[in-house]
Amino acid sequence: MNPALAMPDAPPARRRGRLQLLLILMVVIGPMVLASAMYKFQFWVPEGRSFHGTLVGNGLTGADIGVRGAVSGGGWQLLVTAPAGCQADCQQLVYLARQIHIGLGREASRASHSLATTVVPADYAETLRQEYPQLRRLGLDAAAYHKAAAAPEGAQLWIVDPHGNLVLRYDGATRGKQILNDLRHLLKLSNIG
Structure with a gap:
């Protein structure tokens, strides 16, 4: 096997690993950022409530x-x-x-x-x-x-x-x-x- 041919495979694997890391971070941090934005800017806030007073x-x-x-x-x-x-x-x-x-x-x-x-x-x-x-x-x-x-x-x-x-x-x-x-x-x- 030619070592020169194995070199181009390394960058796509590294990119795929970085993409997976970004997706994991978005799944973990994304909801917190969305909830903070909903609270700060008051959008998508439910109008219903379960209390009468x-x-x-x-x-x-x-x-x-x-x-x-x-x-x-x-x-x-x-x-x-x-x-x-x-x-x-x-x-x-x-x-x-x-x-x-x-x-x-x-x-x-x-x-x-x-x-x-x-x-x-x-x-x-x-x-x-x-x-x-x-x-x-x-x-x-x-x-x-x-x-x-x-x-x-x-x-x-x-x-x-x-x-x-x-x-x-x-x-x-x-x-x-x-x-x-x-x-x-x-x-x-x-x-x-």
């Missing part, structure tokens, strides 16, 4: 919206906030939070419900003491609540994770079944609390 995915805690006291007791929490005092809309959300907590069934031990407000009318305070024995009562700094961009006016119901982070927010018009479905979904996916 307003997502508060920016790491806010109860203290950031003026809630005084420990928001998280080691589990998930349904927190009702009422910056203008607990009037009819707040009272409806407190009732709804209890019903959702009961509706969790065997998962109820992983969650609790609480109320953070500035003022509770005396007659409703007695109702809370008698009819809502498991309800935790927390204070609310109205000035801090109004400064927080994520905290709108009126009574709100928040889902709080075991670390004390606000996850979802609902107003008084949201149906209880939607909130219950969202909380069940979070409990199913969660390995904490």
Whole structure:
């Protein structure tokens, strides 16, 4: 065999090896580059969502919206906030939070419900003491609540994770079944609390 004839075969083999290396790198790095571009330039982002409330995915805690006291007791929490005092809309959300907590069934031990407000009318305070024995009562700094961009006016119901982070927010018009479905979904996916 002539050594001069064997020489031309080496460059195509080297090119083929380089092409394989580039293909492997594209398969590994390509999806990461595509995902980063999708996030940065907001294209091909799905419009659908599986939750019904307003997502508060920016790491806010109860203290950031003026809630005084420990928001998280080691589990998930349904927190009702009422910056203008607990009037009819707040009272409806407190009732709804209890019903959702009961509706969790065997998962109820992983969650609790609480109320953070500035003022509770005396007659409703007695109702809370008698009819809502498991309800935790927390204070609310109205000035801090109004400064927080994520905290709108009126009574709100928040889902709080075991670390004390606000996850979802609902107003008084949201149906209880939607909130219950969202909380069940979070409990199913969660390995904490």
